[in-house]
Amino acid sequence: MSETSASVFNHIFHNRNLYPQVEITNAQKSINKILGYLNAGRLRKAVSTLFRFPELLPYSLYAHLFQICCSQRAIVEARKVESHLVTFSPTPPIFLLNRAIETYGKCGFLNDARELFEEMPQKDGGSWNAMITAYAQGGFPDEAFSLFLGMNKVGVYANKITFASILGSCAASFELNLSRQIHGHIMKYGFHRNVILCSSLVDVYGKCQVMSDARKMFNEIRYPNAITWNVIVRRYLDNGDGREAVLMFSRMLSAAIRPLNFTFSNALVACSSIYALKEGMQIHGVVTKLGFLENDVVSSSLINMYVKCGELYEGSRIFYELGSKDLVTWTSIVSGYAMSGKTLEARELFNEMPERNIISWNAMLAGYIDSSKWLEALDFLYLMLDETKSLDHVTLSLMLKLSAGLSDHEMGKQVHGYIYRYGFHFNLMVGNALLDMYGKCGNLNNARVWFGIMSTWRDKVSWNALLTSYARHQLSEQALAMFSEMQLETKPTTYTFGTLLAACANTSALYHGKQVHGYMIRHGIEIGTVLSTALLHMYSKCRCIGYAFQVLKGIPFRDVGLWNTIIFGCCHNRRAKEALELFGAMVEEGIKPNHVTFHGILVACVEEGLVEYGAQCFKSMMNEYSVLPQLEHYNCMIELYSRNGYMDELENFVKTMPIEPTISMLNIALDACKKHEYSKLGEWIMEKINEFNY
Numbered sequence: 013m014s015e016t017s018a019s020v021f022n023h024i025f026h027n028r029n030l031y032p033q034v035e036i037t038n039a040q041k042s043i044n045k046i047l048g049y050l051n052a053g054r055l056r057k058a059v060s061t062l063f064r065f066p067e068l069l070p071y072s073l074y075a076h077l078f079q080i081c082c083s084q085r086a087i088v089e090a091r092k093v094e095s096h097l098v099t100f101s102p103t104p105p106i107f108l109l110n111r112a113i114e115t116y117g118k119c120g121f122l123n124d125a126r127e128l129f130e131e132m133p134q135k136d137g138g139s140w141n142a143m144i145t146a147y148a149q150g151g152f153p154d155e156a157f158s159l160f161l162g163m164n165k166v167g168v169y170a171n172k173i174t175f176a177s178i179l180g181s182c183a184a185s186f187e188l189n190l191s192r193q194i195h196g197h198i199m200k201y202g203f204h205r206n207v208i209l210c211s212s213l214v215d216v217y218g219k220c221q222v223m224s225d226a227r228k229m230f231n232e233i234r235y236p237n238a239i240t241w242n243v244i245v246r247r248y249l250d251n252g253d254g255r256e257a258v259l260m261f262s263r264m265l266s267a268a269i270r271p272l273n274f275t276f277s278n279a280l281v282a283c284s285s286i287y288a289l290k291e292g293m294q295i296h297g298v299v300t301k302l303g304f305l306e307n308d309v310v311s312s313s314l315i316n317m318y319v320k321c322g323e324l325y326e327g328s329r330i331f332y333e334l335g336s337k338d339l340v341t342w343t344s345i346v347s348g349y350a351m352s353g354k355t356l357e358a359r360e361l362f363n364e365m366p367e368r369n370i371i372s373w374n375a376m377l378a379g380y381i382d383s384s385k386w387l388e389a390l391d392f393l394y395l396m397l398d399e400t401k402s403l404d405h406v407t408l409s410l411m412l413k414l415s416a417g418l419s420d421h422e423m424g425k426q427v428h429g430y431i432y433r434y435g436f437h438f439n440l441m442v443g444n445a446l447l448d449m450y451g452k453c454g455n456l457n458n459a460r461v462w463f464g465i466m467s468t469w470r471d472k473v474s475w476n477a478l479l480t481s482y483a484r485h486q487l488s489e490q491a492l493a494m495f496s497e498m499q500l501e502t503k504p505t506t507y508t509f510g511t512l513l514a515a516c517a518n519t520s521a522l523y524h525g526k527q528v529h530g531y532m533i534r535h536g537i538e539i540g541t542v543l544s545t546a547l548l549h550m551y552s553k554c555r556c557i558g559y560a561f562q563v564l565k566g567i568p569f570r571d572v573g574l575w576n577t578i579i580f581g582c583c584h585n586r587r588a589k590e591a592l593e594l595f596g597a598m599v600e601e602g603i604k605p606n607h608v609t610f611h612g613i614l615v616a617c618v619e620e621g622l623v624e625y626g627a628q629c630f631k632s633m634m635n636e637y638s639v640l641p642q643l644e645h646y647n648c649m650i651e652l653y654s655r656n657g658y659m660d661e662l663e664n665f666v667k668t669m670p671i672e673p674t675i676s677m678l679n680i681a682l683d684a685c686k687k688h689e690y691s692k693l694g695e696w697i698m699e700k701i702n703e704f705n706y
Contacts, residue, residue: 541569549581
């Protein structure tokens with residue numbers, strides 16, 4: 013390098029005056045300060061700094077501030093940012109005002125969003141989308157629909173965001189017809205291959221309970237993703253088709269799509285609903301393989317599945333093997349034990365819980381109530397009221413159920429007062445529980461008055477509760493009158509017909525029973541096992557066993573409960589021989605008898621005086637069918653031996669019984685001893701009776 017060139021470079025590097033000094037303006041200082049506050053997570057200070065600056069700053073900064081206000085739901089700061097923007101920019105860019113609308117919507121201040129929307133001198137598709145989305149996500153579907161129609165009127169074309177938002181509103185408000193119209197627009201605008209929109213259509217059809225359309229839409233999606241599969245599984249589950257939900261989950265695995273944690277949970281809940289233990293265990297294997305076992309949502313659903321399917325031990329094993337257990341998991345295992353009738357174990361687990369919420373308390377209380385442990389439930393309720401004040405509609409429904417179980421009308425009225433004071437009286441679940449409580453406590457007048465108050469929000473369950481109350485108090489005519497009124501408002505259910513038939517059976521109202529049967533036939537009501545059993549019971553109790561036999565012949569599949577009903581029906585109508593013949597037919601069909609069946613057979617043996625056959629049946633209970641004899645079976649055998657003078661057999665039976673004979677049994681045997689002058693056994697029985705008196 014020459015001396016000349018070296019001196020030039022030296023001059024350049026050392027003479028700082030060659031570079032002009034850049035003066036940092038006040039605007040740049042404020043921007044730097046605002047960005048510094050934002051980086052430190054101090055949004056309020058950042059917005060206060062903006063608000064104090066008397067000039068317009070770069071639009072990108074406002075957009076950044078709106079984004080942070082939106083994510084943090086900071087409505088006060090969002091209003092300040094908008095105020096500063098419109099003060100120093102009379103015509104701000106449309107995209108910034110759209111961000112402001114989005115922010116107000118996310119914060120839940122829809123009036124602010126709508127006011128800004130209406131004031132905008134110009135709007136683009138983003139403006140309409142922002143406002144429609146705000147209404148849709150805010151739970152105001154009607155307003156979203158109205159804006160959508162307005163958007164079309166002014167000639168603004170909808171895009172994918174618009175359709176996604178409006179479909180969400182359709183799903184929230186079950187707008188099936190509008191959903192079909194939106195579906196048509198999606199096809200028209202060429203969005204029919206968009207997975208998000210197609211998944212939304214599957215969702216909305218499923219929520220509108222048109223699963224045939226939901227499935228058809230699903231099948232048209234070329235490459236459904238994990239969210240799409242989750243939607244179809246969930247919608248089948250919500251529509252009560254657990255089997256199809258499990259099947260779709262299996263197809264998802266076959267398509268090599270990795271399930272979401274919620275998909276696993278939905279599939280496991282579906283297994284619980286249909287008691288599909290085998291499929292649930294297979295899903296358990298996939299959960300373990302893919303590493304979802306530690307996920308709280310999945311593990312809780314897995315525990316519930318095993319519990320509902322009768323595998324409490326396996327559910328407990330999963331619970332204890334979990335590394336960390338959250339509140340949901342704890343509540344699941346407590347609920348599992350409680351609802352399985354193991355309230356002692358459930359309570360021990362409940363006491364060990366590191367934390368509890370209202371769901372945990374409700375689960376334990378429900379366990380006591382469902383096990384009819386009324387006094388334990390009452391004690392637990394007092395503890396619950398001392399420990400927590402956050403009662404919800406489930407708690408109040410359980411309290412009313414407890415009042416009904418205890419037949420404590422006063423307690424029920426106090427709960428009713430609480431319901432009114434705290435605004436729970438419009439809750440349908442609470443309203444139906446209140447109706448049921450008044451009926452079970454025998455206050456039919458209050459039940460009818462409350463039913464009338466519920467006129468604007470009652471449902472099928474409400475009608476059934478009142479019908480059941482009338483039936484329970486043997487007011488079959490009033491129940492049938494209520495049934496006529498019910499048809500003007502809603503469709504009857506299987507439970508409705510079962511209740512009506514029970515009412516007719518209890519009052520031997522054959523004419524009314526035939527009317528109900530005729531109605532079911534005329535209206536094409538599916539007469540499954542439950543209603544068939546109810547019909548058999550009604551005709552048998554009404555001394556019309558011939559009709560009962562006709563019903564029996566038309567039933568393609570007969571379970572043990574149905575056979576038990578007709579066997580007892582024969583006994584009630586003094587047709588014991590036919591009862592025994594039916595027992596033989598039942599065994600030939602491969603139906604395993606239970607303790608109720610053997611009770612009916614022994615009653616028939618007593619009626620016919622078939623001592624040897626009765627003794628044979630009694631022995632076969634344990635030896636052939638592993639049915640443990642109960643009090644009623646021992647009572648029948650004592651009566652069978654006593655009536656027919658089999659005194660030696662009676663003495664041997666009474667003295668070798670594994671349970672203590674009751675006073676009633678001893679009195680039957682004592683009368684036989686007196687009649688047949690069998691003093692030896694008579695003296696022994698007198699000693700036993702004297703022991704009872706002491």
